[in-house]
Amino acid sequence: MAHEHKLEIFRGLVKFKSNITKIWGVFAFLCIVTAVEVVLGIIKPESLTGTRFLAMKVLNWIFIILTLVKAYYITWDFMHMRDELKSLRRSVVWTGVFLICYLILILLIEGDYIFDIYKEGFIKFNF
Numbered sequence: 001m002a003h004e005h006k007l008e009i010f011r012g013l014v015k016f017k018s019n020i021t022k023i024w025g026v027f028a029f030l031c032i033v034t035a036v037e038v039v040l041g042i043i044k045p046e047s048l049t050g051t052r053f054l055a056m057k058v059l060n061w062i063f064i065i066l067t068l069v070k071a072y073y074i075t076w077d078f079m080h081m082r083d084e085l086k087s088l089r090r091s092v093v094w095t096g097v098f099l100i101c102y103l104i105l106i107l108l109i110e111g112d113y114i115f116d117i118y119k120e121g122f123i124k125f126n127f
Contacts, residue, residue: 026077030070037066 016022040048040059048059075081081089 022077026073030073033066033070037063 014025016025040062044059048062049057051058053061075092081092
C-alpha cells in the first residue's frame with residue numbers, strides 16, 4: 001500500500017529525481033535559513049534592532065518568521081504532511097493555531113497583571 005511521495009518543494013518550483021535528493025534539497029534550504037538566522041543574530045544590524053513593529057524589534061519578528069518557515073518545511077516534507085488528506089492537515093494546523101492563540105491570550109493577561117503590580121504597587125485580584 002505504499003505510494004510515491006511528491007518530489008518537489010516550493011509548490012513545484014524545484015523538482016527532484018529521487019527521495020534522497022529531495023531530502024538533501026530540503027536540508028540545504030533549512031541550513032540556509034538557519035545560517036541567515038545565525039548571521040543576523042551575530043551581526044544584529046542597527047536598522048533591525050532600532051526599529052519597532054507592533055511593540056517588538058523587527059529583528060525579533062524576522063527570527064519568529066524564519067522559525068515558522070523552518071517548522072513548516074520540517075512538517076510538510078520530513079513528516080510527509082503533503083501526502084496526507086486535506087482534513088488531517090487542517091486538523092493539525094488548526095489545533096496548533098488554537099493553542100498558540102490561547103498561549104498568547106494567557107501571556108497577555110498575566111503580563112498585564114504583573115505590569116499593574118509593578119506600576120501601582122497593589123494586587124487587583126487574588127486567585
